[in-house]
Amino acid sequence: MEYLNFFMFIIPPLFALLIHNYLRHGELSNKRKIVFAIVYFILLNAITLGMSWLRGVKGLRFEDMTLTYKIKYISLGTVMGFVLPFPICLLTEDQITLGGLKRYIKRFCQDMKKYTAYAIRMAKADLGAEVANAYLDWLWWMIEPVCNMLMYTLIFGVVFRASEPFFPIFIFIGISMWGFFSRSISGSVNTVRVNKGIITKIYMPKYILLFSKMLVNGFKMLVSFGVVAVMMIVFRVTPTPYILYAIPILIVLFLFSFGVGTIMMHYGVYVSDLSYITGIVLSMMVFMTGTFYSLSKRFPQPFGELMEQYNPVAFLIASMRKALLYGQAPAWELLLFWGFISLGLIALGAFTIYSNENAYVKVI
Amino acid sequence: MDKHTNDMAIEVKDICINYRILNNISVQKSFLKKKVHNEVFEAVKHVSFQLEKGEILGVIGQNGSGKSTLLRSIAGVFAPNSGEIDLHGNTVSLMALGVGFKDSLSGRENIILSGMLLGFKEKEIQDRMEEIVEFSELGEFIDRPVRTYSSGMHSKLAFSITAMLETDIMLVDEVLSVGDERFKKKSLARMKELISDKNRTVIIVSHSIPTLKELCDRVLWLHAGEVKQLGEPEAVLKEYGRFMGA
Numbered sequence: 001m002e003y004l005n006f007f008m009f010i011i012p013p014l015f016a017l018l019i020h021n022y023l024r025h026g027e028l029s030n031k032r033k034i035v036f037a038i039v040y041f042i043l044l045n046a047i048t049l050g051m052s053w054l055r056g057v058k059g060l061r062f063e064d065m066t067l068t069y070k071i072k073y074i075s076l077g078t079v080m081g082f083v084l085p086f087p088i089c090l091l092t093e094d095q096i097t098l099g100g101l102k103r104y105i106k107r108f109c110q111d112m113k114k115y116t117a118y119a120i121r122m123a124k125a126d127l128g129a130e131v132a133n134a135y136l137d138w139l140w141w142m143i144e145p146v147c148n149m150l151m152y153t154l155i156f157g158v159v160f161r162a163s164e165p166f167f168p169i170f171i172f173i174g175i176s177m178w179g180f181f182s183r184s185i186s187g188s189v190n191t192v193r194v195n196k197g198i199i200t201k202i203y204m205p206k207y208i209l210l211f212s213k214m215l216v217n218g219f220k221m222l223v224s225f226g227v228v229a230v231m232m233i234v235f236r237v238t239p240t241p242y243i244l245y246a247i248p249i250l251i252v253l254f255l256f257s258f259g260v261g262t263i264m265m266h267y268g269v270y271v272s273d274l275s276y277i278t279g280i281v282l283s284m285m286v287f288m289t290g291t292f293y294s295l296s297k298r299f300p301q302p303f304g305e306l307m308e309q310y311n312p313v314a315f316l317i318a319s320m321r322k323a324l325l326y327g328q329a330p331a332w333e334l335l336l337f338w339g340f341i342s343l344g345l346i347a348l349g350a351f352t353i354y355s356n357e358n359a360y361v362k363v364i
Numbered sequence: 365m366d367k368h369t370n371d372m373a374i375e376v377k378d379i380c381i382n383y384r385i386l387n388n389i390s391v392q393k394s395f396l397k398k399k400v401h402n403e404v405f406e407a408v409k410h411v412s413f414q415l416e417k418g419e420i421l422g423v424i425g426q427n428g429s430g431k432s433t434l435l436r437s438i439a440g441v442f443a444p445n446s447g448e449i450d451l452h453g454n455t456v457s458l459m460a461l462g463v464g465f466k467d468s469l470s471g472r473e474n475i476i477l478s479g480m481l482l483g484f485k486e487k488e489i490q491d492r493m494e495e496i497v498e499f500s501e502l503g504e505f506i507d508r509p510v511r512t513y514s515s516g517m518h519s520k521l522a523f524s525i526t527a528m529l530e531t532d533i534m535l536v537d538e539v540l541s542v543g544d545e546r547f548k549k550k551s552l553a554r555m556k557e558l559i560s561d562k563n564r565t566v567i568i569v570s571h572s573i574p575t576l577k578e579l580c581d582r583v584l585w586l587h588a589g590e591v592k593q594l595g596e597p598e599a600v601l602k603e604y605g606r607f608m609g610a
Contacts, residue, residue: 063572116479125473129509201464202457202481203440358442362383 004070005062012048012077013040023348043084048077066147069303075310083344108350114212115208123215141223148175150290162293166325169231173324174291176224177317181257182282183217184210188261189268189275190361193328205348206357207262213260221250232324240327245335246320252335253316255342262349269360289314312338373454373533373565374415374438374588379447380434381408383479407433408444409589418562422580422597430589431473431569432460435535438567457482464522467511473500474510478525492528499554500524501547504549510570512539520547534558536568555579573601 017037026096030038052073090098131137150174156171157163164170192199193207199206225246232239268274288307289295295314296304308318315338319330383405408430415421423431437444438451439458441494467473475496476581479489505513513521526534535553552575559566560581570576576583576597583594583600593600 117486118477121480121486122466122477125469125477129470129473159392195466196543197464197479198466198477200441201439201460202478203442206480359384361436361442 004067005065007341008070008073009045011074012044012081015078016040016044016081016085019082019348020089023085023089023351025113033188037049039088040081040084044077044081046150047080047084048073051076068306071302072307079186079310079341082341083265086344086347094181096139104347104351104354105356111208115204115224116211118204119208119215123219125179126216126250127219128211131285138223145172145175145179145224154211156292160293162298164294164297166235167239169228169235169237169325170294170321171292172224172228172231173320174289174317176221176228177253177320178286178289178313179224180217180221181253181313182286184214184257184261185360186278187213187217187277188265190268191265196333202228205353207258207353208362209266210261210265211258214254214261218254237325238327242323242327242329245323245330245332247314248332248335248339249323250321252339252342253313255339256312256316257348259345259349262346262353266349266352266356269356269363285311285313289321299322304359309334312341371414372414372450372452372505373417373419374413374567375448375450375452376392376411376413376438377448377450378412378422379408379434379437379444379449380406380410381430381437381442382406382445407589408437408586410584411589411591412447413584413591413594415565415567417565420559420566420568420579420581422583423567423586424573424575424576424583424601425586425592426572426608429586433587434586435460435537435567435569438533439535440487447471451533455483456533456535456570457526457529458532458535459526459536460537461533465510465518468509469507471500471507471513474521475525479529482526482529482531484529489529496524496528499528499550504599516544523551530558530561530564532563533565534567536566536570538569538571573605577601 014037015039017033020036020040021033031040052069057069090101127138131140138287152171152175153168157167188210190346191213192206195209198204199209264274264278288310290298290308294304295308295318298304299307306316315334319335322330368380411430411434412516413421425431425432435458436442439456440450441458441482443449464478466477469477472493475493476486476489480486500506500523502513502517502521505517510518510521556579558564568576568579582595583593583604584591585600586603595605
């Protein structure tokens with residue numbers, strides 16, 4: 001554990017440097033790398049230490065530190081390490097300017113406006129085609145999650161005794177939201193390849209393809225939430241005003257998946273075996289997201305609670321369960337915070353796609 | 365819509381288009397090799413030309429001389445690496461062989477989606493739907509998924525969409541020899557009809573010297589990505605014929 005004393009200060013700045021280098025298309029000279037490593041080291045640790053000072057941890061005494069504190073320190077530092085390179089790049093790099101950022105945002109908004117009708121039409125057509133040849137039509141969108149729910153309720157509720165109040169609904173919320181996230185991410189990796197036919201004929205911002213795919217997944221998720229509503233009536237869950245939190249939670253989930261998806265989509269074009277890696281990472285993540293059990297109760301502390309805060313999908317699922325089932329208000333500050341991070345991810349993803357999409361057509 | 369009749373429709377200024385020969389990397393390879401060395405292949409080198417509104421340009425050249433690449437970049441599929449393409453706000457559509465559709469969707473859905481990407485409203489496309497379906501001669505296949513189509517049916521559908529949804533600039537890549545004899549005649553007739561519109565600017569890529577002689581006002585001969593000749597069809601095509609014969 002002594003190593004952690006060292007790494008907790010080092011990991012966040014290194015991550016920040018990685019993001020910084022990424023924003024500069026990997027063209028950072030070695031000299032600048034060292035300078036920025038020092039800058040990020042000082043800034044990030046100052047921020048994190050400042051935060052812990054405000055929370056009442058005065059002074060640095062390694063022997064008094066708990067593991068929780070160290071992990072929290074790294075997590076917060078890493079998240080800040082994602083955010084900080086954006087303003088730093090704006091201030092220090094000539095190639096990245098405020099005007100350029102404004103142009104990108106403007107272009108993104110215009111493109112979204114122009115192509116949303118197309119994305120919706122394509123999503124509708126996809127949904128239609130999916131059920132056109134199936135015997136049970138759209139019922140499949142309910143049958144599939146319901147069957148999964150029954151299976152997991154049995155295994156985790158009865159066999160592993162990880163039951164929670166309203167366990168079937170608890171699981172159903174988990175698999176609906178996780179299903180949306182994992183389908184969007186695993187789909188994003190080969191989006192460009194799958195739509196090869198269209199994009200070699202006409203220009204469109206490539207993230208529109210992902211957006212349309214996510215509308216399809218989002219619609220299926222909403223169908224499952226219809227089932228959740230029915231189950232809540234059947235199980236006599238007392239509704240509270242907090243169920244309104246469901247809307248912002250779903251919006252943040254959509255934004256976060258879109259942000260991650262755009263970045264994955266870009267790498268999916270070049271790295272041919274990325275889909276295997278995403279598959280593995282996603283199936284690992286299922287268990288770190290608490291799809292089938294409550295992370296904060298079933299995981300050894302402090303990891304469970306930490307993961308519920310610093311794994312955005314886990315946080316969103318847990319918040320949804322609180323709001324719908326247990327009449328508790330989710331932590332809105334954290335929700336807002338993840339919302340902003342998601343916007344940052346989208347900015348990064350859209351920027352990546354805009355600056356590289358020219359080459360996609362030539363690679364595939 | 366057009367205030368000056370002799371407006372420029374397309375201005376291509378000194379464009380170069382490179383293909384980086386960057387093969388798919390796998391994660392394993394990128395760990396082993398630190399730097400992936402990229403070769404650059406120049407498909408189009410310093411090409412410039414201007415087209416007035418209503419003009420018809422033929423493009424000819426050997427396979428791999430950069431004709432399709434040039435057309436694609438004018439259509440906006442990708443931007444040139446250097447140089448400028450100015451379409452003066454005209455709408456543009458690229459008509460090319462091969463699939464441009466979503467396989468799982470029906471022909472009808474694909475008509476709507478392609479049309480929307482060409483900048484038409486869904487309503488406008490619905491209005492012209494019957495015409496398109498009729499022209500394509502697909503019959504009941506129009507409501508089946510595109511993956512069930514034969515390659516001839518694919519091309520017929522593609523041709524019908526761009527031929528019926530009219531844009532200001534049409535880029536035609538080797539599609540005048542699509543389908544059976546009857547459809548070929550029909551599409552050539554339709555093509556002539558479209559071209560006769562004085563506001564429509566057309567670029568045709570073809571290997572057929574007679575077709576170009578018949579349709580074009582000027583011909584551009586591309587050789588290894590560079591402009592070899594640009595001028596009157598008669599003269600350029602004669603030179604080209606001699607070059608290919610030799």
